[in-house]
Structures are given as structure tokens and as C-alpha cells.
Amino acid sequence: xxxxxxxxxxxxxxxxxxxxxxxxxxxxxxxxxxxxxxxxxxxxxxxxxxxxxxxxxxxxxxxxxxxxxxxxxxxxxxxxxxxxxxxxxxxxxxxxxxxxxxxxxxxxxxxxxxxxxxxxxxxxxxxxxxxxxxxxxxxxxxxxxxxxxxxxxxxxxxxxxxxxxxxxxxxxxxxxxxxxxxxxxxxxxxxxxxxxxxxxxxxxxxxxxxxxxxxxxxxxxxxxxxxxxxxxxxxxxxxxxxxxxxxxxxxxxxxxxxxxxxxxxxxxxxxxxxxxxxxxxxxxxxxx
Amino acid sequence: xxxxxxxxxxxxxxxxxxxxxxxxxxxxxxxxxxxxxxxxxxxxxxxxxxxxxxxxxxxxxxxxxxxxxxxxxxxxxxxxxxxxxxxxxxxxxxxxxxxxxxxxxxxxxxxxxxxxxxxxxxxxxxxxxxxxxxxxxxxxxxxxxxxxxxxxxxxxxxxxxxxxxxxxxxxxxxxxxxxxxxxxxxxxxxxxxxxxxxxxxxxxxxxxxxxxxxxxxxxxxxxxxxxxxxxxxxxxxxxxxxxxxxxxxxxxxxxxxxxxxxxxxxxxxxxxxxxxxxxxxxxxxxxxxxxxxxxxxxxxxxxxxxxxxxxxxxxxxxxxxxxxxxxxxxxxxxxxxxxxxxxxxxxxxxxxx
Amino acid sequence: xxxxxxxxxxxxxxxxxxxxxxxxxxxxxxxxxxxxxxxxxxxxxxxxxxxxxxxxxxxxxxxxxxxxxxxxxxxxxxxxxxxxxxxxxxxxxxxxxxxxxxxxxxxxxxxxxxxxxxxxxxxxxxxxxxxxxxxxxxxxxxxxxxxxxxxxxxxxxxxxxxxxxxxxxxxxxxxxxxxxxxxxxxxxxxxxxxxxxxxxxxxxxxxxxxxxxxxxxxxxxxxxxxxxxxxxxxxxxxxxxxxxxxxxxxxxxxxxx
Numbered sequence: 065x066x067x068x069x070x071x072x073x074x075x076x077x078x079x080x081x082x083x084x085x086x087x088x089x090x091x092x093x094x095x096x097x098x099x100x101x102x103x104x105x106x107x108x109x110x111x112x113x114x115x116x117x118x119x120x121x122x123x124x125x126x127x128x129x130x131x132x133x134x135x136x137x138x139x140x141x142x143x144x145x146x147x148x149x150x151x152x153x154x155x156x157x158x159x160x161x162x163x164x165x166x167x168x169x170x171x172x173x174x175x176x177x178x179x180x181x182x183x184x185x186x187x188x189x190x191x192x193x194x195x196x197x198x199x200x201x202x203x204x205x206x207x208x209x210x211x212x213x214x215x216x217x218x219x220x221x222x223x224x225x226x227x228x229x230x231x232x233x234x235x236x237x238x239x240x241x242x243x244x245x246x247x248x249x250x251x252x253x254x255x256x257x258x259x260x261x262x263x264x265x266x267x268x269x270x271x272x273x274x275x276x277x278x279x280x281x282x283x284x285x286x287x288x289x290x291x292x293x294x295x296x297x298x299x300x301x302x303x304x305x306x307x308x309x310x311x312x313x314x315x316x317x318x319x320x321x322x323x324x325x326x327x328x329x330x331x332x333x334x335x336x337x338x339x340x341x342x343x344x345x346x347x348x349x350x351x352x
Numbered sequence: 353x354x355x356x357x358x359x360x361x362x363x364x365x366x367x368x369x370x371x372x373x374x375x376x377x378x379x380x381x382x383x384x385x386x387x388x389x390x391x392x393x394x395x396x397x398x399x400x401x402x403x404x405x406x407x408x409x410x411x412x413x414x415x416x417x418x419x420x421x422x423x424x425x426x427x428x429x430x431x432x433x434x435x436x437x438x439x440x441x442x443x444x445x446x447x448x449x450x451x452x453x454x455x456x457x458x459x460x461x462x463x464x465x466x467x468x469x470x471x472x473x474x475x476x477x478x479x480x481x482x483x484x485x486x487x488x489x490x491x492x493x494x495x496x497x498x499x500x501x502x503x504x505x506x507x508x509x510x511x512x513x514x515x516x517x518x519x520x521x522x523x524x525x526x527x528x529x530x531x532x533x534x535x536x537x538x539x540x541x542x543x544x545x546x547x548x549x550x551x552x553x554x555x556x557x558x559x560x561x562x563x564x565x566x567x568x569x570x571x572x573x574x575x576x577x578x579x580x581x582x583x584x585x586x587x588x589x590x591x592x593x594x595x596x597x598x599x600x601x602x603x604x605x606x607x608x609x610x611x612x613x614x615x616x617x618x619x620x621x622x623x624x625x626x627x628x629x630x631x632x633x634x635x636x637x638x639x640x641x642x643x644x645x646x647x648x649x650x651x652x653x654x655x656x657x658x659x660x661x662x663x664x665x666x667x668x669x670x671x672x673x674x675x676x677x678x679x680x681x682x683x684x685x686x687x688x689x690x691x692x693x694x695x696x697x698x699x700x701x702x703x704x705x
Numbered sequence: 706x707x708x709x710x711x712x713x714x715x716x717x718x719x720x721x722x723x724x725x726x727x728x729x730x731x732x733x734x735x736x737x738x739x740x741x742x743x744x745x746x747x748x749x750x751x752x753x754x755x756x757x758x759x760x761x762x763x764x765x766x767x768x769x770x771x772x773x774x775x776x777x778x779x780x781x782x783x784x785x786x787x788x789x790x791x792x793x794x795x796x797x798x799x800x801x802x803x804x805x806x807x808x809x810x811x812x813x814x815x816x817x818x819x820x821x822x823x824x825x826x827x828x829x830x831x832x833x834x835x836x837x838x839x840x841x842x843x844x845x846x847x848x849x850x851x852x853x854x855x856x857x858x859x860x861x862x863x864x865x866x867x868x869x870x871x872x873x874x875x876x877x878x879x880x881x882x883x884x885x886x887x888x889x890x891x892x893x894x895x896x897x898x899x900x901x902x903x904x905x906x907x908x909x910x911x912x913x914x915x916x917x918x919x920x921x922x923x924x925x926x927x928x929x930x931x932x933x934x935x936x937x938x939x940x941x942x943x944x945x946x947x948x949x950x951x952x953x954x955x956x957x958x959x960x961x962x
Contacts, residue, residue: 166661166662169661172658173654287488294480294481294485328491339474367801552821557809571793573776
């Protein structure tokens, strides 16, 4: 393997890993706050990508204007879904999973009808290339990494430093005690959905200029983010980050040298074997 | 031990009734089989017969899926085992030259053995991990089918699969599967067999243990029930039965491809199960029948079909958590008042913890 | 000689010792009381014996066999069955069905036979029904065979819990506060039942209970633990007079008041 190939693949791995990290973060955050798995997460990612397509390609807006708008739009959509559909059955975890599944496929099918079958291209916001250690890296990929990092760190500071974040963490730790402290159950759930869906939308935003977008991208993303948070340990944010980059690396290097199909088999086998040996994932803790 | 005789003079009448019902059940299943088997001879419209056949093999998938779900495992890989059944049976027939009648049960056994091998390590995993891995398993197999043209036919799949070999039934004549009605009888027989096995698994002594595990796994363990074994048993038997359904599907449609066994198949089964009512034995059947028939309206427009199905599922989850089977009770409650028919919400908490 | 013995068993939660270097031995057919103030580690002892928790140190021997590392269901299969502090039953089932679940391991069923539901399977059903009714009669529950477990009065639910353990062929029965929440007549009835179980089935019984009067009345020998350590062991008369025991109970009260 030559150096420039290696660099190319490492950059790929990091950019794929960043996308997966964003996807998995939202999912694992919702899990640790509300103990639910939100299967329609992938649909939010898909909608985020399509919103980017409409704003940037159709309306011709600047990419950086689209970023906050899309996050706000999809995040709000997420809270509406939480209020309208999830709140009535919040305590029935199995029903919630099924509800998420139904919603995901509803949105995906609606996506096919509204957006059409044909994949949509989004014009690159950063057309240039970058020379680095003898290999050529497109600016888009670099931007994915940069924005992804910014998002992860701001989420981290939000959770660790801000009052709201503290409330979220307190609620995740012990909902009843948090409620006694005056932290409203309803508000926390709304906020959780806003952040979770917003992160998914951000992943969609970043992916839109790199990959072609189709309504089916959401379901695939659900599987990936489930694998990521499963490997990382349910509810563990550092675990999710770590495993996102592990899976991103396997995918990047595997696809380059072995082909996409085998790589997927490998990723799956890796996760299965790992979870069989350590059923709580990399950084997960046994929960009752 | 005279105590026993003295006290049980007809006392546990409710339980004795249950035992009696179990004793009569085989005749009931046979009766339904004969009744339904007359349909294609009365209604000679091939389209309707085809819809019925599709419902029959889907009921096999859905009921077995429901049973695994009821053991507290969030199964997301039904398509994996149905696919194994279909591919195994087709390869045994086309490559190894087996008769369909040997290949179909063999496919079931192969899938059951796969479920056993996979089951022991992964059934230990809780709730959502199980979902992740079974889903991943299905997708991986799909990649394997696509990657290896030989023998799986690659992305295009396998064409011109032969139908079942002709058989002679004494007194009835030769059944050569030249007509839809022949397939109809075979599908019906397979479905009734599956439903009977599931009925026994649910209502017999072993069903009592399955129920007990659901009611309280801590107590179940404390009295020596090896929960793992029961879960693996259910997983293997149900996967095997579903695989036989998959084998039928392959030899009925003459064509299979990796696209037939995507996670979407499992999603459909989940929707049928939930809409029908996962707590009830009949839920899977009702859900499959109602939604399959409703789906015929949108036949060929799968996106509209999925929109309808998922809307159905959302509505049921929010307003009728016991599924369509509880609809009569729901209506009765509207008229009679709350006290008469208390609908119990139970058995939903097991899968995630 | 002894049927069940704990040798130097310790269990830590974090840095805290729930039980520490605990030795005790129980003879076959004995009724043993295990008492101590709240939080002394009594239930932890049960959890360690049944494999629900694994001890950090020490050995647990049952009829010469090491139990360490066995899973709960394996321990139960060997004949050590417990009940729980809070009533645990298969609450949606009838009393009879609760007992029948206890027989799960007895029908070494052939799966095929069971699935086809042939004559042999039906014969087993009837035989088990007879045996279950026998146990219900023994516990004085036969009138409630068809009653749903969760609808039974509290005292009977407790009895049913013990009956399930009997059905599961308990040779050693670990009862965790069987008298909790009972009125005096229910409690007296339960004490009588426990005696009867020992007499009829020869079952060894270990009892964790707060009702000291009942423990003194019922048990031949009592082990007292405090802060996870054994502080006294002996016949009820001895225990009543033991200074350490008095200190553990009274002393604590003196602090509290």
C-alpha cells in the first residue's frame, strides 16, 4: 500500500466515521434519555438530505444558510412527532419501536412518491481539491470531518456545561429524581427529539453533496447506526464515537481492497463476534 | 396417596376443559383444512386462488415471526431464514437433483440448524442487540447471494425453478402442479401444519412454560427453567417452519433473487403481527389476511401499499394496542361500558429489558 | 453430614461487604432460621446460594458438589429452590397452572410427541394434573385451583409461591420472609404448613424472617448475621440469651431512638 493510498483511505474512514458518529449520537442520546430506540431516525437523515437538495440545488441558497435551516426544520419535525405520536405510548417500549419502524417506512415510501425514484444530485458547496501528503482530497470530505467534529464538541459542551444539558443528563440518570427536581419529563423528551433529529439532519446535510441521495438511504442508515451503537454500547456516547470510527475504517479500507459486499459481511461478523464475547459493547454498562 | 383422588373430583374444571379442547384440536384443524381446500374447486378464478396462496405462505411467515417475538426476542431477521429455506431447497433440487418433497423438509432442517448455531450465541443478547444482529445476518446473506454467482445466481437470482414433482395420491389421482389449485392445496396443508405446531407450542405443557417465562423470568429461573433452551427451541422450530414456507415460495413463483429477502419482508411481517395483535394466536393470521387483502388494492404500487400499511400500524399502535383481534371487544366496550370486557394489556414489556 | 454448606463466602458490592467470610452448614431435613437486622445481608446469602449473584470468595457446597459458577436454573435443577420477598407468581395463570409450570423438567418430553399431542403426551398431562392437585390439596389450596393467581388473597399467594417450589422438587427450600404482610392467623397457618412440608417431603428449609417469635417457634437452629458476618449460631433458647445478638438488635434500636 502506498502512502497516498493510505492517506486517502484514512481520510475516507474519518469522514465516513464522522457521518456515522452523527447518526449514532442522536440515536444513542435518545436511548439514554428515554430508553427508546427511534427507528425513524434514518428517515430524518433522508429528509435532511432532501431538504438540502431543495434549499441548495432547487432554490440556489448558500450551503451555510441551509445548515441551520435544515437542522431547525427537521428538529422541529422531530419534536412534533414526539408530541403527537410518541408521547401517548411513551412507556410501552416495544410499541415505540414498532411505531418508529412504521414511521420510517411511511416517510420512506412517501419520499419515493414525493421526491421520485431517481437519485438527486446536490451541487458541491466546496468544489476544490486539497493536496495532502501526496494524495488528493476533496474539500467536501474535509468539511464533513470539520463540521462533524464541531457538532460533536458542541454537543459535548452542551451536555456537560449548560444547564439544559445537565437537566438532560440528570433525567437520563434517574427520571423520577429529575422530575422531583423540577425537570419536566415532557420538555426533556421534546428536547431529546429535537437534538436527535437535528443531528440526523446534519448528517444528511453533510452527505448530500458527497453521495447521491435517494429515499432508501434512511433505512440503510438505521442499520448502520444500530450496528454502531450496538458495538459501542447502548447509551454510551464515547462508545458510539469510537465504534463509528472503527466501522468507518473497516468500511473505507474494506471497500478499497475487498469490495463493498464482502466488507459488509465483515462488519457484520465483526460486530456479532464482538458482542458475543462482550454483550455490553465496547463501553456499555450492564443495565437492569 | 388418597388425597389426590379425594380433592380433584372435577374441581379444576376450567383446566380440564382446556385439556379437552387440546384433545379435540387436531380434528378442528383437519376440518378447517378440508373446508378451505374446497375453495379453488368452487371459485375457479386463478387470480383469487393466487391471492389465497400468497396469504397462506405469508401466514406461515407471520405466525412463526410472532411466536419468536413472543419469546421476548426482538426478531429482525425473519427474511434471513426464509431466504435460507428458499435458496437451500432450490439448490438441492437444481444442483443436487433432489426431489422437491425431500428438499423442502431438508431446507426447513437446514434453516433450523442455522438458527440453532446462530441462536446460542446471540439469544443471550438482550432486546435490541438481537434485532441488530438478526437484521445484519439477513443483510449479510443477501450480500453473499449477490456476490457469489455460483451457485446463488448473483443479483439476478435463480430463474426457471422447477415446480414440485408430481405425486399420486391414492383415490384422488395424480397431482402434477399444472394448475394453481394444486399449489393451493399444498400451501394450505403447509399452513395448517405450521399453525398446528404453533398451537401446540402455545397451548400445551411447553406453551405453559413459554408463558411462564414471559410472566416472570426471575421466578422461572428460580424453579429451574433453562430460559435459553426454550428460546433457542422456539427460534429454531419457527425458523425451520418459515424456511419451509420460503421453499414453497421459491417453487411456486419459479424465480428467486436476493431482492425477495430484504429486511422489508421482515418489516411486513412485523406490521402484520402488530396490526393483527401480537398477544393473540389469531392476531398474526388476522393481520396477514386483512392487510394482504387491503394491499391488493394497491397491487403493483408498493410505495402506496407501504404507506397504507404503516398508517394502519400507527393507528393500531395508538388506538388499539391489542390489535385488530381486539376490535370486537373494543366495539363491545363502547356499547356495554367498561366493566364488561376488560382488555388486558400484558406481555409487552419483555422484549427490551 | 451437612447437606448445604457455605465456607468463607464473601460478596462485595463496590467496596462494601454485603457478606463477609461467612460459614454455615445445614443438615438434611433441618429447619434453619437466618436472622439479623435490616441490611445484614440475609437476602444476599440466598442470592449467592442460588447463583443469582456470584460470590467474590469462598465455596458453596451442596451434597458434596460445588455450586460456585452454576447458573440459577442449574442450581434449581439440583433441588435448591427459593421464594422471593415480594410475592412472585405467574400472575396471569391459575393456581393449578402455576404448579404445572413447576413440573416443567419432569416431562422429559420428546418434542415430536409433544407437538403432535399424541396419547402419551395426554397421559402425561393427566398424571401431572393429579400430582399438581395433590400438592394444592397439601397446601390447602385445592378450592382455588382454577382461580387466577393474582386474584388470590395475599396469604394464599405466599402459599402458592411455596407450592410452586415444591412442585419444582425442592430438596432445599429457601424462604425469603414468608410471613411478611400476614395477619396472625395466616402466619400461624404458614408456620404449620412449613412444618408439614418438612414432615411430608423431608425438605430442608432455610428461612429468612423478621418475625422473630415465629422463627424461634419454628426453627431448630438459628444463624444470626449482622453486617454480613455471622455473630451467633445455636438453638433458639441460646440465641435469645446471646449478648451479641441482643446488642445487634437492641443496640441498634438504642441508637435509633
